Amino acid sequence: MKTPIKTKTNFYCGDILKNLIPTDRRLKSLLLYSGQLECELSFSDYDLTIITNKWAIFEFWDCLIKNPYLIADMANGLHEKLNPQMVYLMQDNWPRFKDPYFRSAMFLLLNRYSSDGTISHGQFDTSNYSPLSGKSLINFCENYDLSKLRLNYKKAEKYYECLGEIEDDEVLLLPVGKIGASPLSIQTRIGHEVYDLNYNKLKNILHDYKKDFVAICCFNQKIMRDHSNFNTLLVAPGGEITSDPTKAAEMIITNLRNP
Numbered sequence: 375m376k377t378p379i380k381t382k383t384n385f386y387c388g389d390i391l392k393n394l395i396p397t398d399r400r401l402k403s404l405l406l407y408s409g410q411l412e413c414e415l416s417f418s419d420y421d422l423t424i425i426t427n428k429w430a431i432f433e434f435w436d437c438l439i440k441n442p443y444l445i446a447d448m449a450n451g452l453h454e455k456l457n458p459q460m461v462y463l464m465q466d467n468w469p470r471f472k473d474p475y476f477r478s479a480m481f482l483l484l485n486r487y488s489s490d491g492t493i494s495h496g497q498f499d500t501s502n503y504s505p506l507s508g509k510s511l512i513n514f515c516e517n518y519d520l521s522k523l524r525l526n527y528k529k530a531e532k533y534y535e536c537l538g539e540i541e542d543d544e545v546l547l548l549p550v551g552k553i554g555a556s557p558l559s560i561q562t563r564i565g566h567e568v569y570d571l572n573y574n575k576l577k578n579i580l581h582d583y584k585k586d587f588v589a590i591c592c593f594n595q596k597i598m599r600d601h602s603n604f605n606t607l608l609v610a611p612g613g614e615i616t617s618d619p620t621k622a623a624e625m626i627i628t629n630l631r632n633p
Contacts, residue, residue, distance in 0.1 A: 375417075378438070378482065378511040381408040381491040383551030386613045387590055387626055388414040394607075394630055395420070395545060395588065402540045403547035404533050405569055406431055406525075408491070411549045411590065416522045422547070424523065425539055427530040430469060430481065430493070430566040435525055437478040442515040446508035448479035453503050461487060465494055469566050481567075482511065494565030533569050534579055542585055545630070550576065550591040555600075573597075580604070586630055593622040601627045 375388060388411060395401065397420060403412050406426040416422050426432050437445060456464070461484070468480040485491055486507050487498035528536045540546050555573045577600055580589060591597060598606055598619070607615050608622035616622055 375410055375414040376514075377409045377413055378514050379408040379434075379491065380485055380488070381410075381551070383408075383592060385410045385549060385551070385590060386611055386623055387411070387607075387609045389613055390607065390609060390615060390626065391415065391588065391590075392418055392420075393633060394626070394628065396633075399545050399586075400541070400543065401545045401547050403549065404536055405549055405551075406435070407549075407551075407567065407569075409435065409523075411547070413518070413523065415547075416524070417518050419522070422524065423526060425526045425528050425536050427528050427533055427536055428567060428569065429527060430477070432525055432527040433474050434478045434481045435523065437475055438511075438515065439520045439523060439525075441475065442511055442520075444475050445478050445482060446511050448475060449482045449503075449511075450505050450508045452479055452483055453500070453505075456483070456500065458498075458500060461498055461500065465498075468493070482507075492565065493567045534575065537579070537583075540585060544585070546583070546585060546587040548576075548587065548589040550589055552592045553594075553597075555594050555596040577601075580627065583629075586628075588626060588628040588630060590624060590626050593619065593625050595619065597627075598625060604629055605631060607632075 401420060401422040403422060403424050406412060406424050412424050464480055468477060471477050481493060483503060484493045486503040487500055489497050528539060530536055553571050553573050605628050607626040608619060609624045610616040610621045611623045
């Protein structure tokens with residue numbers, strides 16, 4: 375589902391996940407960013423706890439739940455005053471401001487300005503934001519019960535250091551999105567909102583994981599081959615399962631069986 379946060383990855387598999395994961399299962403998710411899948415499952419009354427080791431992401435969503443109107447008003451006001459040179463400075467310095475709602479407004483602005491949804495780096499275009507962006511944030515918060523979003527911040531350097539938070543009877547949800555699988559695909563970008571996603575590390579986690587899990591990533595032939603021993607579902611952009619790799623936009627990797 376669409377959320378106020380822009381990202382380079384759009385997830386299409388929400389309905390498939392709701393058919394795959396029994397509603398009586400408790401879930402915990404890592405890698406929160408846009409919250410597309412976390413929101414869809416939470417608003418569909420799944421018992422989902424969202425864990426992130428990124429304070430900036432936790433703070434934005436926490437402030438959004440508490441007072442989206444203040445974030446929208448601040449973002450609109452800042453947008454009117456910022457010039458491009460100031461935006462470059464904000465990319466480096468936005469976490470240093472003391473007020474969490476001001477930081478959350480900057481988080482929203484920089485995310486919308488960005489071409490790919492990042493905050494602390496990358497190209498930007500201030501015309502990507504308008505007062506309608508603030509209005510869409512308010513509409514999202516008024517149309518859904520945000521109290522259903524249960525967020526936990528875990529102080530840890532790496533996302534996988536949070537795996538100990540998942541109980542034996544819980545399903546781990548990993549909305550990975552786009553991840554490079556070749557030896558040359560080394561993540562060099564860093565930032566307060568960027569997870570350290572290393573494919574080989576992720577592959578080892580999934581192969582060694584003893585509890586139930588569901589991971590979602592953009593379709594990749596190598597990733598599909600590497601996880602052929604799991605239940606792998608290919609998802610087309612329309613949100614339906616496909617057996618044709620040429621039509622797949624993303625893939626679900628899980629040790630749950632199809633209902």
